Amino acid sequence: DVKVTQSSRYLVKRTGEKVFLECVQDMDHENMFWYRQDPGLGLRLIYFSYDVKMKEKGDIPEGYSVSREKKERFSLILESASTNQTSMYLCASISTGTGYNEQFFGPGTRLTVL
């Protein structure tokens, strides 16, 4: 049962290219997140969105932008890819409200920028 999908598992791009990472969830969740994960640094929050067309910066937003035109889709954009953006990118979604809630993660996209 598919819950959070990401457009690619592996991606190789060149420095300066514009890169789009797509994430889709089928659980009607309000909140969606983009993280990057690097060895020894855990998961770092890039951007998140709590509604269509709404976005908030996370801890490391520099060099990234996001788009949320539909509730189920949250896109991460690298306007001009650089080698230091080589990383594993993880998308997640969660429902809002009180009580029990879990974040569902996609399988990740491993991006290499040459």
Next chain:
Amino acid sequence: LAKTTQPISMDSYEGQEVNITCSHNNIATNDYITWYQQFPSQGPRFIIQGYKTKVTNEVASLFIPADRKSSTLSLPRVSLSGTAVYYCLVGGMAAGNKLTFGGGTRVLVKP
């Protein structure tokens, strides 16, 4: 925003109980405590969530003292497949809440 601190790594043996403690001194009233497990090349997976006292499910227990400034994840009788990184996350569940992970604890289960 509550910052979390966990040990970087710990070793255990198959069949033993593993306890991982997370410190979150500035936890807010509305914050929940959630633990995730991550295997290599996969996204994190939810293990357990709690607000106070003790929570138990089929895979783990979560102990939260009255002051809620720390929490302990307990994994009973770990198997070799329990080798993973475990993350403690503290945050509210309302819309717009920023959910930030700490560095995680790498648990190595040995035979």
